[in-house]
Amino acid sequence: MSTLHVLSHSPFGDDRLSSCLRVIGANDALLLSGDAAYALQPGTAPFSALNDRSLALYVLAEDAQARAIEIPDWAKAIEYPAFVELSIHHDKVNSWL
Amino acid sequence: MAKSLLIISRQSPWSGPGAREALDIVLAGGAFDLPIGLLFLDDGVFQLAAQQNAKALQQKDLSANLQALPMFGVEELFVCSDSVAERGLAPEALSLEEAQALAADEITALIDRYDQVITL
């Protein structure tokens, strides 16, 4: 069993990312959407926290583009069709609303 | 067989209707006899703090509804022990005795066990 976790809040001043990283399982994946894409801002604590974990990490391409976020080679930018496929590949989707 | 649903409630009882509306999903599921679980995480654990006073804010008390969960057929109740500790709450003083305290790895396993999940 595996879960696709989806975050959409900025990791700065919000504990969703840290809570998610605490409970995310070895077979799970994480998709950063909206302001959660700021977690890929280099030289920051969220960036290091994600880099330290060998997670299956995705970011919604439009959100990274809009925010001028460069995508590191350990994350993958995806469009909506791939988002749909990811949600099928995993048994459930846990959106941190 | 009915699909199971885990609700993860992350909001304090005083931050707007969020906590109540999360609980309403749980109660509706219980009313339909569906397999529902409820996990209190992050600020959601404040819903279980003892001796809160809803009247101070002219609001309705959420804790009465929480106490009624087992009567509504919702017996799978969990609380994140890290969230409780971080917020300075005493685990033994939580108002919902039925809630089982879970460590992070047990929460991973809990999410795995349910068919679908809603985190509010």
Added chain:
Amino acid sequence: MKFAIAIFSAAHAPSSRRALLFAQAALAGGHEIVRLFFYQDGVFNASSSVVTPQDEQDLPKQWCSFVSEHQLDGVVCIAAALRRGVLNEEEAKRYQREAIAVGAPWELSGLGQLHDAVQDADRLICFGGA
């Protein structure tokens, strides 16, 4: 694959736009949407009272055409809608309110419809917050 999609944020929230794009991509990929369920501030997506500035994306209008065009089941939680003043004709009459904000293709109904959709679908996917 059968999807149930639940929307928890208002029309002006970026997550509501993502929900629509996800729903469109799901149908384009040959999948089925068993129900769209609007809860909490998500009820505002079904409001015909929202006036969007001309140079901005009109999400309530886009939802409305999307649901009509594909004949989807668009359910708005009645309790959440009443609390937020998003009434249909029947509820406006019942509570003696003047403003009617919800009509076809939307249906006001209870939370049971969310559970029902979860039971029907292979996946539940929620959009909300930021």
